[in-house]
Amino acid sequence: MPKSTYRAGITGLGVAVPDKVLTNLDLQQMVDTSDEWIRTRTGIKERRIAGPDQAASDLAVDAAGEALKNAGLRPESVDLIIVATNTPDMLMPATACMVQDRLGAANAGAFDLLAGCTGFLYALSVGHQYIASGTFETVLIIGAETLSKIINWKDRNTCVLFGDGAGAAVLERVPDNRGILSTRLGSDGSGGKHLKVPAGGSRLPASEATIQENLHYVTMNGREVFRFAVRAMGEGAMEVISMAGLTPEDINFFIPHQANIRIIETAARRVGINMNRVLVNVDRFGNTSTASIPIALYEAVKQKKIKDGQNIIMVGFGAGLTWAGLAVKWYQKQ
Ligand code: UT7
Secondary structure, three states: OOOOOOEEEEEEEEEEOOOOEEEHHHHHOOOOOOHHHHHHHHOOOEEEOOOOOOOHHHHHHHHHHHHHHHHOOOHHHOOEEEEEOOOOOOOOOOHHHHHHHHHOOOOOEEEEEOEOEOHHHHHHHHHHHHHHOOOOOEEEEEEEEOHHHHOOOOOHHHHOOEOOEEEEEEEEEEOOOOEEEEEEEEEOHHHHHHEEOOOOOOOOOOOHHHHHOOOOOOEEOHHHHHHHHHHHHHHHHHHHHHHOOOOHHHOOEEEEOOOOHHHHHHHHHHHOOOHHHEOOOHHHHOEOHHHHHHHHHHHHHHOOOOOOOOEEEEEEEEOOOEEEEEEEEOOOOO
């Protein structure tokens, strides 16, 4: 990585999840599945589902407000807002602009970033560059999803996996011996066909026919995505660890994208990190896509598991196909 002028670190975190809990037992009433199948194949027990009037921006604004409060900042001091989402409120304008308006972040630029479930790590790495170069002092990164709105609730292959939620992180300059140590972004567009929403874009605009054929919902080849995920997460983690000049033994906490406990366990084993150093909440939230890593990070910081000076690795994968890794030496803002 080129030498940076400033170090960027996370100085505040926030989370918002809908109140409604959907359990595996509830899903048993909806599709041909079982609590036992879902738990053993994915590790998920329950997930949160947005209400009919709750969109991605609503969760994003709540999470962002808490993150700014925890960083001790006013909305006016934000220079840039990036919302990573697969479920924007609308195709246009960007959800980030709705968030900017509702927060009252009068001095911020705002855009959305689409990189599948890896979006939050992609957005963190973009924000990192702005701070490292000295262009901006405060960047707000948000992963916000209401995947429940684009899931086919009759398709057991996908409807048991996802949940709704948002996580936000404030990036600021931190002391030279803290902050983001290394980042790595990867993609393999040839695998894009394995996880997509076929209709509603310029290739296949929404029509009566696309709706009848359920083409406005998520379609997924789970086995192919699984194969990609274990390889990408394992290799991604190893790369950012070595780019940061660390070894797996130096890592205090490993925060993988929360899609499936079997993917998480396999990736951790490949990297050589014991599960007692891996943060897991897929059991309570399912796969919240871009929100999964910030929610896990938020919980660990709130519970004071993560402490100043510790080495944290975050790794994700998702539609694209994309993957990313990021190593950070934790900075605890007082
Ligand atoms: O953020 C990225 C999002 N995507 C992912 O992370 C997905 C990654 N992939 C996975 O997590 C796993 O592949 C799944 C959890 C999706 C599936 O697990 P699997 O062990 O790979 O199962 P499978 O696809 O090999 O399917 C096994 C069987 C199939 O039946 P047949 O064809 O063998 O008779 C499925 O039809 O399980 C069946 N099945 C289900 N059965 C009960 C699929 N979904 C369900 C279900 N309940 N919900």
